[in-house]
Amino acid sequence: MEEGCRLSGRVVAGQSVAHQSAFCMAVENACGQGVEEQAGLGRVALLEMERVLHHLYTLADLAERAQAPLVAAHCMMLREAMLEQIAPVTGSRLLMDCCRPGGVRLAEAEPLGGVCDSLAKLGQAGQEALLELWESFPGLSARLTGLGVTRAEDLARVGLEGPVARAAGQDCDTRRVLGLYDGLWRYTAGRQSGSAADRALLLLDEVAESLTLLGRIAPRLGDAAPGREALTLPDAEGMAMVEGPWGRVAYWVQLHQGRLAQVFCHNPAAAALLVFEETVKGQPVEDMPLVASSLGVSAAALDG
């Protein structure tokens, strides 16, 4: 079980919390056991921290490829400033191994609420400055506008959701149906045209949205350390899903004789590749890395 959990966190870096929390929830569902409220809130905090860090990394990559290294540097500097606070608590800069079946595992669990609060404050000021820079940096918006426009029928055909679909005006977010987010989350992001420019601005919107959520969750997390439930493993199956940084991540597990017998994982990587193949038709070759980055095409996730 430990090995399975560790491996799920290494399907694709930058999405470890999404994979590990979906894996752990699937195991808990198979066991017919939930986690205590603090642990559930801790997972939400980790999922949203991961989304912020991931989006800043993606924005830096996009800016770099669009010949805006200064903007890229700012994205990475904001990310590092946040990591200074996050890493001591999680014990991992990439938030690996923070979720385990039955709860969470943190290097220092007590300050999680305080970190959420200070991230919200630090990040909101940083996000506003970054948005201003993104929109005013010479040529950046022009470079991305009209680039890699996704078509609604392609998205629907391959079932790609997440930020790529949201930037094309679709209302799809697994957080809407997850009990974990009750009273915490409301949908505020939304772009319409489906271009790389829309996707970048949507990621910036989502950074602000996740930071607001972290600010809201902070007082509920307080100083209490999230605990961990001991699980009894029956012969059973379980399934669970969360909204990862690039969309829905779902796990199905089968337990047999107290062990993990089978695991199936779904993530948006294959669908992103199919949409990429449609989207780049007729586009200049030099634009391909930029379009791939804005659609979340990842070799690691594809072979994960």
Place this chain on the structure above:
Amino acid sequence: MGLIRAVLSVAFRQNMMATKPAGHGGPLMLFHIETGGCGGCGMELRALASAPYDLGGAGFGLASTPAGADLLLVSGPLTRMMAPVLQAAWEAMPEPKGIICMGDCALDGGMFGENYATLGGLERRVTIDLRLPGCPPTPADVLAGLVSLLGSSVAEATPPV
């Protein structure tokens, strides 16, 4: 106004962390190749190559082709698909050259081990000039390892992150 502030803040942060290597001419050029894995090592290398770290100031640069590199920096387990690519990159590098393994996967296969898709790590296959264990090693760990190649002080080159 926002743009000017942005330019100044990046320049200021990087200058604070710059450490010029002693006794080395040009920068040592690294060619990074990801031979599989989760991509976490690649993300940490990218972080190291970005602000507020100053990889260039520490005496290293990232080469865009193996022909322009002094050192091959490998991350991820060696997948069967990537083995010929790794070989080709190595052969394209001019002498003298060396290999750096970043992360447990590149060293011994890490979580992925040896199976139908991966050949494990490079540890038992080639002579490794610098081993950077961890899953993943942090940018500060990587920088400290790289700086040790030049014989400089690790503390001087590690940014306060």
